[in-house]
Amino acid sequence: MITAMAQLGERCSLRIIKSRNSGFYLDAGDLGEILLPGTEYTPELHVGVDVSVFLYLDSSDRPIATRKIPLAMPGEIALLTCTAANDMGAFFDWGLPKELLVPYREQAKPMIPGRHYVVKVMIDEKSGRFVGSQRIARHLISAAARYQDGDRVQALLWGKTDLGYKAVVEGKYNGLFFANQVFQKLEYGQTVTAYVLETRSDGKLTLGLTQVGRKKITPMAQQFLEKLKETGELPLTDDSTPAAIQKHLGMSKKSFKQVVGQLYKQKKIALEPTRIVWIDD
Incomplete structure (x- = not known):
């Protein structure tokens, strides 16, 4: 988002008022x-022109402008690369000439x-400097009244527990994929499209990788039929194990039952004691 007001940590549109060997001076x-x-000079820049910039602090803690866009804006959480570490902490590439420091106090582990x-970019209240934090949980906020069940969101995976996979939803909300509902490989730092299954009383979101209810059945039924048409039959029944269903179809047993029920009612499949058979139209 670009604003007209000049504030550190934001993009804004400022006018060039001076041109010097060192570069252009902007009215902030x-x-x-x-x-x-001057390293960011392009031919269209001259005195009187408005330019879109991001404002941050240089190595001497002086405000400076750049036309580059950070990989993560202050307040956002993103997957960043650690470039160096010393007695001050760890340094990260966040898309700007001055790297982002994650102090030791903000590291969950070295x-x-x-x-x-996965790091949150923020402004240190005491120094006014830009810093990062790996302590993600303390920075996530309640999603109460934000979403309805079935809403599609973007989720960034940042941890794993015995219950499942912890995720940052839309850059700031706390989400969880329960392990027994995940039927594909998920990795730390991966961003996935997810669906809200429930907003809990504490404001945390229960997430799924597929849509729920009627919205889910139609595309999954099509997937089922395409697989079934390859051989004309599948060695699956209502008593098949979740592992067998996952192997043949890549879906949960609950989804399998929903799809089979729908297709059976539509007379697209026949159910036999040891298999499911495609009914050719």
Whole structure:
């Protein structure tokens, strides 16, 4: 989002008021004149032109402008790459010349250069500097009254427990995929399309990888039929194990029963003691 007001940590549209060897100076209102380095020069830039920039602090903690867009804006959570580590903490590439520091106090465990971590970008209240945090849970907020069951969302996986996979929903809400409802491989840092199954009383979201209810049955029924048409039959019945159903169809037993019920009523399949048979129209 681009705003007209000049604030650190945001994108805004500012006017060029001076041109110097070091670059262009922008009118940033209460923040004064802010440098856009000459390394970001393009032919259309000159005095009097408005330019869209992101404002942050340089290595001397002075406000500076860039036309680059951070990989994650302050307040957002994203998968970033650790580039270095020292006595201050770990440093991350977030798309700007000055790297993002994750202090030791904000690390859940020591961070290793070259690896990817789910990090929240934020502004330190005391110093005003941009920092990152790996302590994701403390930064997630309640999703109460935000979603309806069945709503589609984007979920970033950031942890695993005995219950299932922890996820950041739309960059700020707390979500969980229960392990017994996940029938595909999920990995740390992966972003997936998910569906809200339930908003719990504590504001946390129960998530699924497929739509629920009637919305789910139609596309899954089509998937079922396509698989069935390959051989004309499937060695599955109502008593088949979840593992056998997952092997042949890649779906849960609950979904399997819903699909079979729908297709049987539509007279597209026949149910036999040891198999399901496709009825050719």
